[in-house]
Amino acid sequence: MFKYLITINPLGFMYGSAGAFLSPDNLVGLSGFKFPPEAATLSGLIFSINKITEKIPKKELSDKLFVAGPFWAKIKDKQNFYIPIPWHKIIAKKAVDEWQLKNGQWELENKSEKLEPDYRWQTINSWGIAPRILKSNQSVADNPWEYVSFLHPKIKHSERCVQDSDGLFLENSVQMSDDTCLVYLSTYSIEPGWYRFGGENHVVEIECEELKNKKFLDLLNQPIKRTFALITPAIWGSNRFSHRHPQHENFPETIQMLTDKPIPYRYRAKGNLGRGRYAVPAGSVYVLAAPLNKPWCEWDEAWFPKEGYSLKQVGCGLCLPTEIKGVA
Incomplete structure (x- = not known):
């Protein structure tokens, strides 16, 4: 795309x-x-x-x-x-950690000390x-x-x-x-x-x-299975209501998320100030009940709110597949 x-x-x-x-x-x-x-x-x-x-x-x-x-x-x-x-990877200056799913619940690999991330990108x-390699090669x-x-x-x-x-x-x-x-x-x-x-x-x-960038282009075309991470903020819902995931029957149920507090989202379109919404922040991680089997570029535009045009056209919820331990 x-x-x-x-x-x-x-x-x-x-x-x-x-x-x-x-x-x-x-x-x-x-x-x-x-x-x-x-x-x-x-x-x-x-x-x-x-x-x-x-x-x-x-x-x-x-x-x-x-x-x-x-x-x-x-x-x-x-x-x-x-x-x-992605939020399931915690990379601090002194150590790294990673969230995983055990018996349907989030759990840290290193339970002895709770880390706060020092790196965001x-x-x-x-x-x-893996987080340990990310930190060691200064990526x-x-x-x-x-x-x-x-x-x-x-x-x-x-x-x-x-x-x-x-x-x-x-x-x-x-x-x-x-x-x-x-x-x-x-x-x-x-x-x-x-x-x-x-x-x-x-x-x-x-x-x-x-x-x-061939790797990025390959990732964009790689079908999303059950787990993915946002790399841009996501706005779901209608003009009146903001949700944490798409509210459509053909979008699989979201069974787990790792995210932060919502962020305000508002922009001007065609000279008019759009309705204020709340967005799910970039980096948030989703775990679905069933695989989507299609990349973001093929997602149905009906899953995205519209204000003159689909918010998919401004990169709403652009995501990439990611692996989470404990998810088959």
């Missing part, structure tokens, strides 16, 4: 969150962090560019544009990009490798960005205003490591150049190349 690897290199600070208003006596609050931008942001940019260039018929782009992400990569090795580590070429990493806060003592009336004339506005921007870039997947290419991208329209440099 995906043919192109699109990389985004921030020119300085990339992203500012919506911010939060603080009084002069209370400067400990922080506005909500939300980074990297979702794949829907790239989808919107592609539509905006095509509206000007008119290279692709509008109907074709609406029907056939699929994007996915966000991921990130070392600039010198973009094809071997980093994806979220692994290279795509290391998918399926894991933490977030390659850090947040930098700015306090604005005054804001123009045309921008944002506070009720208290002495109020302050806190903006959180993000600075990525110089040798890294964001990565997204797409069925259509984008002309390399400088663009405004993200919530605060910061300038970024975008490059595009063919997706050539």
Whole structure:
């Protein structure tokens, strides 16, 4: 399905969150962090560019544009990009551990000490490798960005205003490591150049190349059996309700999950702000009662919520097969 690897290199600070208003006596609050931008942001940019260039018929782009992400990569090795580590693998600086199923219940291999993961990402070429080997060959990493806060003592009336004339506005921007870039997947290419991208329209440099990583392409085409892990957030349910798995008769029952708390998900489509939902975070692991026997690209679009178009087109719930001990 995906043919192109699109990389985004921030020119300085990339992203500012919506911010939060603080009084002069209370400067400990922080506005909500939300980074990297979702794949829907790239989808919107592609539509905006095509509206000007008119290279692709509008109907074709609406029907056939699929994007996915966000991921990130070392600039010198973009094809071997980093994806979220499945939640059943715990990789800490001092040790590793792994969740397994015993008698239908989750159980840690090492019961003597409960570890908290220090690494959140692994290279795509290391998918399926045991946690101990992942750590030893340095195929894991933490977030390659850090947040930098700015306090604005005054804001123009045309921008944002506070009720208290002495109020302050806190903006959180993000600075990525110089040798890294964001990565997204797409069925259509984008002309390399400088663009405004993200919530605060910061300038970024975008490059595009063919997706050539054979291991990743093989994984994308490998049928999902009973176990899989999300590599992008998943939104299931309807416009009103959010669920942890698809609510359809032809989708097998989910008998076990490893996940974290849901994350807010909302995006703008066709100039309108979409309905707010909750998403299952990337890295979550599913165990099904019966095998699906089809890769994500062949999943029924009816399993995904729609808001003008299927959320499958913005990479909702992109997943890869994974092995879990105790599951046949």
